[in-house]
Amino acid sequence: MNNEIDHELPDFSKSEALTLGIELELQIVGGQDYNLIGAAPDLLREMTGREHPGDVKPEITDSMIELSTDICRDYKDALSQLRSIRNELVRQADRLGILLSGGGTHPFQHWGKQAIFDAPRFHLLSQLYGYLAKQFTIFGQHVHIGCACPDRALWLLHAFNRYIPHLIALSAASPFVQGFDTGFQSARLNSVFAFPLSGRAPFVLSWDEFNTYYRKMIATGVVKSMKDFYWDIRPKPEFGTIELRVMDTPRTVERAAQIAAYAQALARYLLEEKPTEPREDDYLVYTFNRFQACRFGYDGTLVVPGSAEQRNIGDDIIRTMAAIEMHAYDLGATEALNLLRTEVLQSRNGASEIRRIYANEGSLEELVRQSCELWAGRA
Amino acid sequence: MIPDAFNMSSINEPFAFFLPAWPLLLSPPLWIALAVALAALAGEWVRRYLGLPRITAYPVVGMLVATVAGDRLVAEHDEWLRWGLNVALAILLFELGSRVDLRWLRHNRWLLATSFGESLAAFAAIFAISRYLGIASEPAALLAAIGMSTSPAVIMRVVTESNAQGQVSTRLLVLTALNTIYSVVTIHLAMGMLHQHYSGDWVLAISHPLYLLGAGLIVGKLLAMTISRLHHWLTLRDEYASIILLSIVLMTIGLIEALRLPVTLCMLFAGIVLRNGERRAWVFPEHFGSVGGVLVVLLFLVVGIQIKMEHLLTGGFLALLLIGARSLAKLCGVLLFARPAGISWRQGLLLGVALSPAAGPVMVAASDLGQIYPQLQGTLIPVAMSAAAIMELAGPIIVALCLKWSGERRE
Numbered sequence: 001m002n003n004e005i006d007h008e009l010p011d012f013s014k015s016e017a018l019t020l021g022i023e024l025e026l027q028i029v030g031g032q033d034y035n036l037i038g039a040a041p042d043l044l045r046e047m048t049g050r051e052h053p054g055d056v057k058p059e060i061t062d063s064m065i066e067l068s069t070d071i072c073r074d075y076k077d078a079l080s081q082l083r084s085i086r087n088e089l090v091r092q093a094d095r096l097g098i099l100l101s102g103g104g105t106h107p108f109q110h111w112g113k114q115a116i117f118d119a120p121r122f123h124l125l126s127q128l129y130g131y132l133a134k135q136f137t138i139f140g141q142h143v144h145i146g147c148a149c150p151d152r153a154l155w156l157l158h159a160f161n162r163y164i165p166h167l168i169a170l171s172a173a174s175p176f177v178q179g180f181d182t183g184f185q186s187a188r189l190n191s192v193f194a195f196p197l198s199g200r201a202p203f204v205l206s207w208d209e210f211n212t213y214y215r216k217m218i219a220t221g222v223v224k225s226m227k228d229f230y231w232d233i234r235p236k237p238e239f240g241t242i243e244l245r246v247m248d249t250p251r252t253v254e255r256a257a258q259i260a261a262y263a264q265a266l267a268r269y270l271l272e273e274k275p276t277e278p279r280e281d282d283y284l285v286y287t288f289n290r291f292q293a294c295r296f297g298y299d300g301t302l303v304v305p306g307s308a309e310q311r312n313i314g315d316d317i318i319r320t321m322a323a324i325e326m327h328a329y330d331l332g333a334t335e336a337l338n339l340l341r342t343e344v345l346q347s348r349n350g351a352s353e354i355r356r357i358y359a360n361e362g363s364l365e366e367l368v369r370q371s372c373e374l375w376a377g378r379a
Numbered sequence: 380m381i382p383d384a385f386n387m388s389s390i391n392e393p394f395a396f397f398l399p400a401w402p403l404l405l406s407p408p409l410w411i412a413l414a415v416a417l418a419a420l421a422g423e424w425v426r427r428y429l430g431l432p433r434i435t436a437y438p439v440v441g442m443l444v445a446t447v448a449g450d451r452l453v454a455e456h457d458e459w460l461r462w463g464l465n466v467a468l469a470i471l472l473f474e475l476g477s478r479v480d481l482r483w484l485r486h487n488r489w490l491l492a493t494s495f496g497e498s499l500a501a502f503a504a505i506f507a508i509s510r511y512l513g514i515a516s517e518p519a520a521l522l523a524a525i526g527m528s529t530s531p532a533v534i535m536r537v538v539t540e541s542n543a544q545g546q547v548s549t550r551l552l553v554l555t556a557l558n559t560i561y562s563v564v565t566i567h568l569a570m571g572m573l574h575q576h577y578s579g580d581w582v583l584a585i586s587h588p589l590y591l592l593g594a595g596l597i598v599g600k601l602l603a604m605t606i607s608r609l610h611h612w613l614t615l616r617d618e619y620a621s622i623i624l625l626s627i628v629l630m631t632i633g634l635i636e637a638l639r640l641p642v643t644l645c646m647l648f649a650g651i652v653l654r655n656g657e658r659r660a661w662v663f664p665e666h667f668g669s670v671g672g673v674l675v676v677l678l679f680l681v682v683g684i685q686i687k688m689e690h691l692l693t694g695g696f697l698a699l700l701l702i703g704a705r706s707l708a709k710l711c712g713v714l715l716f717a718r719p720a721g722i723s724w725r726q727g728l729l730l731g732v733a734l735s736p737a738a739g740p741v742m743v744a745a746s747d748l749g750q751i752y753p754q755l756q757g758t759l760i761p762v763a764m765s766a767a768a769i770m771e772l773a774g775p776i777i778v779a780l781c782l783k784w785s786g787e788r789r790e
Binding site for chain 1: 478480483486487490544545546549550658659660662720721722723
């Protein structure tokens, strides 16, 4: 199936500017031992024919599942869609005696025990990447932001790079990997970095140039389609969106909707106020900033691109929230922004909650159990 | 058994006082240990070359050993063997109980329906066939009650050893735990009827199962509470904590016997209470399971030793009929509710078939019955013994294959 090569980039579809789409990769957890369980085929079978907005799809290993919303207008819409998909998923999981959880990593699963979901594309990836494919049992949130035209999409993509640390710090929920505290707030992203085509998109601002780049890459034989790029932000021409991919799946759908709303308001601010013009040199500090956010979250240091100014990431989020407040208001996302602001002010995110629970309970299984209850909206 | 070394008239007199007599007087435990070692080796062989779980080999080796050595082996060491087996079984059932998530049964009523369905169907099938063979209704009810249960030992060991995870294996564990509970209670009732203990006294007839369930639940609750207390200040997942768990289980078995309660029921209840009593996540300590694992070799070996070649043959067609009817009944019970309970037809099929291994006590109960009703010797007993023997040998293989085909095996 995926042996075919997309020689041409698909045309950039028209989509309404600033619409939202959210994808969440979820952990499927066994009710017996709280470890990941390969129940995606069961869950997908029981989900077929059930009424819910959006879609539910398999992911690379059979202990993962991905839910996605339809196109959402705003925060309220996204929240209600996410809740109803979540409710249906939880209902079916309950019937199957399995659990679902948010969070960027499963705290104690062993990658060697994962099985690749039985679909040609996933087997191909597994062949190519070897153990990396199984280590890719990590769970992210992707937010699509609709763009009216491809050039604006590329402009927005590069303007967003400065705010990537915000999205990481707000969503970070993967401190534990393979049973150990990594010290990172988002250890999930470390697994993404292992892939050869991860990182940032090339700095081009017009779709024609991007197309040229794409053709060159196809010609090298390194990639076969847009799907092979694991960039932090990538254009999605089929949807007419840019896709923000750095977030961990938050521990609740509510938080996922809030983060999407923050990104939407930020996009509107960037597009309408044009506070900066993106430049290649912005990327000089990109990986440093991103590392700081993954490692320290709100307490990390962010170097403002184009200057030597160092800021605390949490402070920078609060400042940005002040700047985008009116846009959030216009988009109906004030509530989301306020909830997130409280979290930042109390330096709380998924990672800090996970560490707090582990410190209290002293058991990773209990941590997973509580995460599942929280995800189901029962906690 | 102890050789009298000072008996000067012995023909085996050694040359010097410190040398052993000749031929050597080897004590039976040595032979039993040899049998265990053989069984373990055969288990490894079966696993490596046939891809089957180790326990498929144990009863076969037991049977062969018995054919060669005669059942003298077990008979002479009845007392400590019985304790060893009780402990092995107790740990297995405890773990099995702790796999039953009552919340799942609440969320999925059809699973509960499946459980009732397959147990009732098996009971009905065996009862009908026994009656057809001309057996009175009390002993027929007893046989049917025994036949309701799926062998917890076989299921636990095969699932654990194949490291299977998924709908078929998890449901297999839950359904086995449940049908074992129904079966134990019904067996006791049927026994009561058989021995005419109730003799028309309805108070007795009603209070008997209530005592079993109530007292069993209390003992289970006590054990669960003790362990969960310990768990709070001790990491029970530590290897060294196994000894504490083991001794607690031993004490519990002592208590259970004093109260004249069935070990099966109490240990299952203990597991269920432990799992569901608290909201906190409970995961059965792995090391504890492996302590039981060693005893399990012995368990299956002894089961095998009790099987005689002629058992496999005497029952003939009727034994196969009994097995077939019971298995089919269980399969139908599962398939009837498969889709509403949330599994595919294929999973339902495998689950239904995997429920077929019969519990070990069948043979014991059958021979007991034979003593009470000598007239049954001619018909029922050989058939039941034969059916049980066949299933002891075939059960583990059937379950292993079902798990393999379900794609849930992870080795």
